[in-house]
Amino acid sequence: MTDRQRRAVRALVVVAAIALTLTAVAAATPAGSALVVEDASSGEQLLATPVSNGTPVVLTYTHSVEKTPVHDIYVVRNGSLVMTRMEFQSYGWGLPARANVSRENGSFTFDPQGSYEELYVKPGRTADHRLRVGNRSYDLVALSNAEGVRLHITERSVLSTTLDTLD
Template sequence: MLTSNRTRILVAVALLALAVGGSAAVPAGQVLVVEDAETGEQLLTAPVQEDTTVSIEYNHSVEKTRVLDEYTVRDGELEMTRMEFESYGWGLPARAEVHKENGSYVFDPEGSWEEVYVKPGHIAGHKLHVSGETYDLVALSDARSVRLHLTNQSVLDAALH
């Protein structure tokens, strides 16, 4: 009787270990990771899918006008697909082929990146928009540089976060 109970417990523990181990290996999907650029500490993970829009919005430090950098999740990278700005100023594309849309200059920049670095600032008020959610990058990072990148997340990681 005692051996039978021990066997059942050992079998239950083994099955539990297999279930946990299996869930760690099964991908739940892709996530956008925001981490401290110096320490690598994860500050935010947000689920994304192919063609999800990820935007960084801020106020231009000199012009004091809104700028929006838009990326689209494509093939495991962040492809820059749109930039909107309300006035020309330092660091903005003076020679780009732009068109006017709702009072803003708009263009489709080239480029796709595995990672994007941002230095959130109190004056600029950087915000991150992902899948209808808005995150305050300044508060999230305490105005420290962040690294944005995509990764696949397991079912276990998703459950723990």
């Protein structure tokens, strides 16, 4: 091997070491949070979308008996989903009959208490479950093929955020 070839190999090793180091740093550096929707049985990630403190997360569905819309409203706060409001148009099974419910703009509203590390939802074709995160909307039924999902907040790295922008 000539001196020129040795220098080229050394330069290549140095470049590879720098690239590996930068990748490791990017993978370990936090870049924010994401709401993750994953298959409840397998854990397969179906969706990851960026969120920050204060981002609204809304589950909307049609009540199975009453056939009226229900909105479960959460806000991202410190890595959790905090339920801030429920809106519904009629009483039915599973809706808060004994809570302090008020009437606003033709809907019943309820300000529940609860902070959740994770939520499990069984999207249904009849209920037509939808998820809104900030200004983006997702069809949970299509996303999950009407199978149960787990929603939770996770920290994202600079590397995962960068890779997501390449998609």
